[in-house]
Amino acid sequence: MTLALVLLVVSWQVAVDGPLLGVDTAVRDGVRRLRRAIGSTLLNHLGVALSDLGGALVAVPVxxxxxxxxxxxxxxxxxxxxxxxxxxxxxAAVLVPLLVVPAKSWFARPGPYGVPLAADQWGWYPSGHTATSAIAYGTAALLLARVLPAAVGRRLGAVAVLACLGVGAGLVWSDFHWLLDVVASWCLAGLLLLGLHRLLPHLLPDRP
Known part of the structure; x- marks a missing residue:
């Protein structure tokens, strides 16, 4: 319920350009100031590399x-x-574009650079890289947890969470997405993964 409520509130604020979007602006400006103050090329490359973990070319094969x-x-x-x-x-891999692409097109939100959308652009909300990484790595961890010892499954879940947090941090650090774009995709993925977690014992039962 919490995930659904957060997703609904954020989506409503994006649709009406509400005051909650001030959080996005504040985070973007704060990250830019921090990035200039640190001035680390290595850290900037790391942000891009973490963002790339959310791309379909990486997440779907995993x-x-x-x-x-x-x-x-x-x-x-x-x-x-x-x-x-x-x-x-x-x-799971097919579901990501089916959910994210229509939402991007409908909300048509400009990115953190403030440049108006071109005619061939879908928009930034919600974050496709965040949704792809969370659903792909989360599904992978849940599937393996069904067939591996419980302790190993928990470790895989922790690795998946860290990877998804890294993707979100990289996207925000690199100015590829607003923070709320990332948060909304985490909520969407969380709802789907919770549903899968409940279905898997029926879809892939234990050995008789």
Whole structure:
């Protein structure tokens, strides 16, 4: 409920250009001042590299690879419907553009640079890289957690969370996205992953 409420409030504020967007402006300006004060080329390159972890060319192959590994482990462990991780991963990968692209087009929010959108641009809200990374890495961690020991699953979940936080931080640091673009995508991904977490025991049951 909290994730849904935050997503609705942020989306409403973006749609009406509400006062909550002042948070975005304050964060952007603060990050720019900090970036100039530090003046670290290495840190700026790190921000871009972290942002790239949210690209489909990186996140989707990781998701599909983890799904293949989960299916192999499930088959080796004698699980019924051992093949389920692969279609689940494909569905997750397809779901991201189906949800994000129409929202970007509808909200048509300009980016942190303040340049008006061109005719061929979708807009910045919500963040596609954030949604891609959170859904891909989160789904991968959930699939592997179903077939690995609980302690390993928790560690994989922590790694996925850190990776997603890194993507969000990199996007904001590099002026690629507003903070609320990132927060909204985290909320959207969180809702989807919570649903998947509840469905997986039925989709990929334990060994009889």
């Amino acid at each position: 998701l599909l690879g983890c799904a293949g590994l989960a299916a192999w482990l499930a088959r080796r462990g004698g699980r019924p419907r051992w093949w389920v991780p692969v279609p689940v991963a494909v569905a």
